[in-house]
Amino acid sequence: MNAESRTSPAPATRPAAAPERWAKLAPLFLVSMAAVGYEIALARYFAVAQWSEYGYWVISIVMVGFALSGVVLALARDRAARHGKVLLSVLPVLLVAAAALGFHWTVTNPFNPLQLQNPATWQGQVGNIALYYACLLPVFFLAGAYIGLSFILNADRIGRTYGFDLLGAGCGAMLALGLMLVLHPFQLVPALLVPLAAAAFFAPWRRGAMVAAALLALLGGEALLRLGPQPDFNDFKAIYAPLHVPDAQVVAERRTPRGHYLLLDDFMERVDTDISNNAGLLGLPGPPTSFGLYRDGNRIAALPRPEGAETGYAPSALDALPYLLRPEARVLLAGASGGFRARGALTLGAADVTVLEPEPVLRGALTEGFGPSPALPPDPRLTISGESPLAVARRAARSGRRFDVIDLSADFLDAAEANASALSAEAIAAYWNALAPDGVLSLPVSIRDFPVYALRLLATVRAGLLAVGVADPAAQVAVYRSAWSVRVLVSRSGWDAARLEALRRFADERSFDIVYHPGFDADAARDHLYNDLPAVSFESGQVTSEGPADAIADEAVAVLQARDTPSAEAFNLRPVTLDRPAFYAVLRLDQLGTLLKRLEILPQQEIGALVNLAVLAQALVIALLVLLVPLLGRVKAPRAVMARAIVYFPCLGLGFLFLEIVLIERASFWLNDRTSGFALVLTGMLVFSGLGSMLAGRFGADPRRGMYLATGVVLAWGAALLLGLEPLILGTLDLPWAARAALVLLLVAPGSVALGLPFPLGLARAGGMGGLLPWAWALNGAFSVVSTPLANLLAREAGFDVIILTGILLYALAAATFPIARNTALAANAERRPVTP
Template sequence: MTAPAERTRAALIPLFLIALGVVGIENALTRYFAVAKWSEYGYWIISIVLAGFALSGVVVALLRDTVQRHGVLLRAILPGAMTLAAALGYQWVTQNPFNPLQLQNPTTWPDQVRNIGMYYAALLPFFFLAGLYISLIFVLNPREIGRVYGYDLIGAGVGSAVALGLMFVVHPFLLAPVLLIPLAMSVLFQPGRLSWLGGGLAGAALVAGEAILFLGAPPAFSEFKAIYAPLNTPGAVVVAEIRQPRGHYLLLDDFTERVDADVSNNAGMMGVAGPPKTYGLYRDGNRIASLPMAGPLDAAYAPSALSAAPYVIRPGADVLLVGLSGGYRVAEALTLGAARVDGVESEPVLRDALVRGLGPSPALARDPRVRLLEGGPINAAWRAGRGSYDIVDVSADFVDAAPANVTGVTVEAMEAYLAALKPGGAVSISVSIRDFPVYALRVLATAREALRGQGVADPSAHVMVYRSAWNARILISPTPWSAADIAALQAFCAARSFDVSWHPGLDVTAARARLFNDLPSVSFESGEMTSNGPDDAIANEVAAVLAGRASPSSEAFHIRPATLDRPAFYSSLMLEHPGTLIRRLEVLPQAEIGALVNLAVLAQAIVIALLVLATPALFRRRAGGVKEPRRLWPALYFPALGLGFLFIEILLIDRAAFYLNDYSSAFAIVLTSMLIFSGLGSMIAGRCARMPKAASAIALIVVLAWIGAMLMGAEDFMMRTLDQSWAVRAGLVALAAAPVSLALGLPFPLGLIQVGDGRALPWAWGLNGAFSVVATPLANLMSRDIGFSSLLIVAAGLYALAFLVLPVAATRARTVPLFEPALPQDPFAGLPEPAPARLDPFPDTDRPPPVSQSQTSPA
């Protein structure tokens, strides 16, 4: 290796550290939103990151010669400026009085919109400066595009891994102060005559930034979080804490904590005690389960619980419990006479609490009748085989206990449950109807598809529905319900003041006269009741849904089956009717808000992308009178790469979340693997500069072959290997990500090499960032409404388009004299500018995806 090449590689270490710090702080900001606010609003962080990067690309494109001329000075002062901007921005964010509940109020929402603007004002400077630094390194090293891009991506991948690792030991609110350190440290490896200046400025900025964060007002839970009231109740004590990337867990001892069970108002008349006092387990400020206090689990309340009916209809049952609710569901089943209980607890901390206990809460007592199974519910049902259970019981809190749990109420899951039942067995699924009864209708539509998949011609004969005022239970059987079953359910409900919303042959009109709990039909569009007297909104539509016909709710909501390809449970809103949604904003469930936030971010992203796309209209002549060439292909090529890469990454994270039964580890493995392998691919690109079209063709073939394999065989492969250990499955995820990531690392630097050394280089980077802003919300909305497979199909088309528009002949870079000819040891002196990639992992480790949520694109 030549001495200049060695110096160039050494000089790229600061870029590596900057990329590490930027991605780490992005993770810290999204974790802050998940813990202190609601995770859905973490999308704004992604938008701000990429808007800052896109803006910096535009500025460098317009002021390229000035940036190049002052490159050494900028490289020295930017790390310190970034460090201070990050500290000030984070402190400002944590003190912002934004309240999501007031955003849904027609009177108070203008103030909250201003608070959203303050988030942008606080964070945009940091991410703009970060983008400026990365763009500067490309500008100064046009002949090392692949290598620079590789350091950028690998630094981002390591930054994501470091941030996730820190979440095991550092409080979420303290992540940002720790991750300021790599930003400031980057100047220690900075070559050149002004490194002393950069070191002094960065050191002073680090000290000032840490002082601001540690001496200023500390971050805190917002008052609308579920934990806020019990945590601030007199006598409340946090008895255990767990810090993990998947969430910040607090176990709370407070007199208000009780078993979260829907019990009958008649419990006292039945001589049944109420729910006992418990600990409350919270993840990121949201309550996920009750955990028992010392001593035997007290489940005396079980006979009065809504969930008890299947055990009355099928006494002495062999049971598969999906979601154990801290062990209380096991105690309930045994109290109700279950002969054998197999339990699935997908939330890892809850599972560990059952096995080893958590703080003062004891582990689940050993019982020969009880077995705790590995993996998720579909895996458990598949491994059990046909004819294993009388009851498959899905707990009321299962879906909300972990992001990956939404797969447990899909068509594929219900088919697995039905196949595992004995003749006459039943699947029991709880659905909350506190917000919208439509969620019960969606589960019914899913059950219909599962029954039809099992060869049932008339699903209405295989379903019964009963409810309290707050929750509905849907009973599904592979065999038709008998008259004795119907009578048993009616007697159970009558004794407890529950209502039967459907059984085969139900006269809905006559049943209204015997209602205990009124559930009126309400028009979502107008907010007005459409019924007179006692009513049951679920009963009014069950027959239509089970028959596959249109119903009143289907005109206002999406009532469609949930599948592994489209698993989002809270996705009933019709986003194509924004006017209605805005008028009824105050009644929307919090879980549905994420889609609206995505829609708002998408609209903003499109505006940013169009502005960046129009930037070449401002290009004039470069210094020395060289005319800027006008080319159309970059306007198609770089947006296609930015969109396509993210679509593939979001798909991979979703599939891995199902396969590993954990969104957080799936996110970490996929993101880190894709960034590192894409970085390696970009380093290869420099060797292919003389034959870009051929190299691009090879990359396209690999990408298309991989997409084809995923579409045709991924789901079947996952199902057949669900019984492998977690470590084996995690290795298979990384292995699956490697080949496509390596190929995805090639097209972007190949395109930059073709662009040449003019203002189009930073513009290309700005295009990539701008359309990456578009990609994240667009991918989330597509996966919600069309399905994750659509992301792969569109990604294939985008990469094919990029290949078609890439010029055949390699562009010869114009030789630019070093602007520091007296200091040849400085490898960054005065070279033209390629464009850095977006450093944007989606760090909302709180919920799936719907993620969930945004990634880093090397394209």
Template sequence: MQSLIPLFLIAGAAVGVEIALTRFFAVASWSEYGYWVISIAMTGFAVSGVVMVLGREAFLRHARWLLPALPIAMLAVGGAGWIGATLNGFNPLELQNPATAEAQLVNIALYYAALFPFFFLAGLAVSLNFVVHAGEVGRVYGYDLLGAGTGAVLALALMFVLHPFALVPALLPLLAVAAMISGGTPWRIGALVVLAATEAAVFGLAAPRVNEFKAIYAPMNVPESRVVAEVLSPRGVYMLLDNFTERLDTDVSNNAGALGIPAPPRSFGLYRDGSRIAALPMEQPEAAHARASLDGAPYALLDAPRVLALGGAGGFRAAEALALGASHVTVIEPEPVLRDALLHGFGPSPAPAADPRVTISAAHPLTAAGRFDLVDIAGDFLGADDQNRNVYTADALAGWLGRLNPGGMISVPIGIRELPVYAVRVLATAREALRLAGIAEPARHVVVIRSAWNLRVLIAREPFDEARVGRLATFADERSFDLSYAPGLPAEGRDIWNDLPPVSLESSMVEQGGEAQDAVAREAEQVLAGTPPQDAFDRSPVTADRPWLSPLVRLPALGAALARIEILPQQEIGLLVNVAVLAQAIVLALVVSLLPLLARGTLRVSLPVLGRALVYFPALGLGFLLIEIALIEHAALLLGDRTSGFALVLTSMLIFSGIGAMWAGRVAAPGRALRLAVLVAVGCSALALLGVRPAVLAALDLPWAARAAALVVALAPISLALGFPFPLGLDRFQREGAGLLPWAWALNGAFSVVATPFANLLGHGAGLSWLLAAGMVCYVGAVIAWPRERP
């Protein structure tokens, strides 16, 4: 048993460093580039399997010294790779400029060069353990998975006390311990020396920094800027800034001065991972500016409304609603740090004073009970937390329509400064919500009001009549806002205060003319009628199964997107990153898959067996991750946080799969065990396909610990079952030829590289249900590919 503890530590270090690097990209750059880390890691594992296939006999001869040497080598290259990654001058904004893109492509290649050796050696160490312990592959795979799960837990625990820039150095000592356990006294001394040298080099040479394009960079570097509070957690690095540039970020009329209305007050700026998520008050929240704000539009149509405010903005949102005439405000703030700020303050920012007209609710936004005249979504709500996107689905909006009092409405904000078509997709979602609520003529229940930068979609339970439209038009004209759409309002021939020309990927020019334009007004009638324009952008409704407002670019329009990449906002770049990683992964998978044709003498197996292996192990690599990624998305909604969902699903599935793998090593009838395991996995996936959404919604208001415990219990059976197929397959196929064992490891790794970007593209394009369905198909394919038993 002792001999596999180093494997446990190596697997833990590899997964821990992988998670730490994704956090590094989230803080220093954009989180989308964390896909590179996953790609690099799985590429390293895949290539290591290829090398082990070609040099299996040599590795076996030298295994005694390679087992302690590999973790020491990982320690050295891990430190060097971290230094290289932190010194890399990558700037993603320059990818959008043809004149500077080439240098940034070189920087991307340098990231791969810096980080690949670490994961290649990790894969080599794991595959060597499989070869050395070929008679107990279930136990080896179990230690590998259990170590990986423990490494994930350790990395997440360290995030509570360490900045993401310190995580990699903190995890590297695991490798020194692995080497010290594997070898004798000389190896122990060598491990300590290399550890000391590596840590000294890391702390002396590494220079992690926040890139200058991040939102926090400019305010951090203005004169007399101060960080007045900081919180470290797996959710992110929270920093509260105090400087003269920080003001309440709300859209106020240019006519505010003429109307005698003051500007929004100064505030603190709260940033998470370098992105601004809210303004927090310096003193008790002020709201004298509210009457000149775009957010005040629905209040012009309602008398003393009872308001459900989604997003509290440190108390500003409730103060604004009261200043606009609300009789009572129920505030729901799902983001835990912002919710805590509402209740207790944050650093020097005080908690709002108690007011009998304001209730801070602990309910989840999707399950809030009660009747309201207005469901008012805060302008910064969507950007405050990744999971807030679930509020922008047709399913959620339809649910709130059912909770409105007669005459009530929902106010949905969206930014339009980057692409107006985001607003058009919100309109398509509003139409679908009204249809789900049983309303036959959705176009009569929607109005759209906007400024130059932001837009509000008002969705009413009853149709907007002429009187209401007139009141809203007066509100807009007094503040130089534009009423882009309202029932009975002509789309053309109106004065436009704020020019909003349409943006197209099909044209290399933004339309300009002698008169101001309103790109949203052009499309609103078509979208609300159910006949949206067909071009490069996706205008389909956002749904519970596809809860993403972006990316908007359709995959068939990828060429046009690349040609016009300079006009695309950050949230669209994630699509291009996914496609690039997928293309690279497919090339790698093809290389690994075709290896047997070049090395038949090394593998010494028949073509039919190779063909079955080419189905079996890729199916497992794809199927496991497709199911895992779908479950992570559902767990993120259940727990209110993607990081918690990712951590708990990853850890639970690794640990239970590890237990399943060890169990698989003891079964007497592997073919029957495989069929039973796949039957359990497919059955659990089918149950999730049919019932996971209702189950998650039913559990949302339970205490966090109860939700987490329920998730672990739900994951246990499918994870145990998913732990069986890989070790059973390794054991069965290696009986056909010993060289198949490392090649199977390579295949599994290569198609795991394919699975991550493929799952993201499939989920965003078709929905989470398709991920579960595709995973089920993969495991059924693995059963079909199982080799026939020899007579």
């Protein structure tokens, strides 16, 4: 029996009709939907206007707002409950105003990430980060207050209430992704003000006045966002400079959940490839002008102009050697580079080219064109596919129809997040098995930022070759470079005298430097360097070489033989694997002082780890403050209940997001697309968890049984993920996309239903104790803040399997600390006072 029925006349104790119960929770659905949609819209704003790594702040701000709202409700639970109808009526109006003002102030914030990495200017940028929190925290504080208050006022039907919250969140994710198909990323927030305002139509107090106030706030917010300062690319984004040169113009645009694509026509756009400085001496032209294709302000490809993709420069390019070693080759090419690499392979004499372009917009540009950029002309020698290199290589190895050259384009890894697995040890093992007896594998790595990335690729190649039984990986490898890029070649038949002579001649004619081959003398090679690459101490920032040097050649042999190197002391050179697929993760976080000292030279791809560390530090402080709330004396519950809650609710907050983050990453690899992996897992887990939470009422007589049942399902599901997920993914990579998407949902459903039960079961136990329910909500939110950066860092350092194992152990610990029986707790809580919402 809830608090309302204990303090009202007898007729009020009769359960409300079903339509009335649903109507009471409909605004909660709308608020949850708008809050998650707003969160995704903010993440898109940061990805487009800033860098996507700074989107981690959005997650932090959301959960901090939810946690603080729980703290306030815990301290003022009785007062909030007494004024519940008024608060539920007013909060949607305040949310509309806060959401509009928050985004307006976010847009006008002068934050600059480049200045954050500058020792002379970083202090001011820390203040701008604080401004982001000041702008956006009120939105998520108010949303958290609305959700937390809904739990307090519906303490007798927590399962249904939490179900509406999760279902609304799932629909909000779907709504935001759907809006990305038709709206510019900067226009998502104005659209998401509408469901917030719609919540006022269900106001339980002075509905007419609240509807009028909400519509007024909506009109004012829309006017502010559409007529006030407009969001734009920051001046450090790759698109900023070319977009602002004379006569530059956007000639085509495409809006998708994967990103906002712009095709730019300006005099700066050329094919971005690494060619010899001797191209003129070889009688070869330079790369032609092109259009530039940008996604979220980052350049991902050159697209041909209407006159076509001229590739006469191809023989002078760094990546041409494998085609000279294997004339008339059957080629597997990962990444068409807007079509130029595909045509270039034919120019170099390839007989048959299978082009893999998993990025859907880039693939569409090849087959259908993009704006004024034409499609590739039909050619019987070219086949275009959207599959991943790993899937095609595994199928080729099974079928016996192998490739003479397997070639990854230099821009393939950065064209889409899902392409990260293409440079894993497992992928390299698959490429080896898919090569013909005299076949050659060609792998790229950029050394513009850190030469150490080349050493990490060599370590990964070694691991991949060892996995397929190659006794001496170093005997199969040759490495050469320009000033900016490295090519690692793996020859299935090894490197005989003829191939080594071809390598030397190719490099000398084009002024490229050989880094390693079997029998290579690095000391002798220093006397004939074309492109000096001195060793630099990362700790001191000082050059440590004297005279001509090749820092990669100095360590290549040691890396291929798994011996210690100076770089291994400063950087992480562990092989990239499917369990730890982040290639751009060489910074050692145990050397944080050195990283902060060298902050100004860190590559943009490495900044995410430091942002996660900063968010984690802040999250731990917030979590500690929430844990201390009972010391203020406003949470009335027995000590035994408090002690269990301190473990139980944080375990749920950490465990749920740990499992969700891993499943998003795995689904992205499985579907070969980050956006659809994110959408399916996030929406699926929220919806199925919402359905699971609605089952909580079935265990009202024995909630402990429900908790143990849910935990048993989670443990079995988690064990299945640990033992069978990777084999299942690898075994089904060549199924149609729809079949793989269905498998993702089938995989997510049973575990998510079980994950939806523990939280409402625990909240139901806390519902009658003063302040405990909102404090539990705050604990869950606070440790959800901790979970995201912690999971990202664990994935980087330990791998996804460790996160899965940690997630299921957290649920086991939660089961062991499930709160004591509610009746016992209520009897012990003599200070509890009934409240009427």
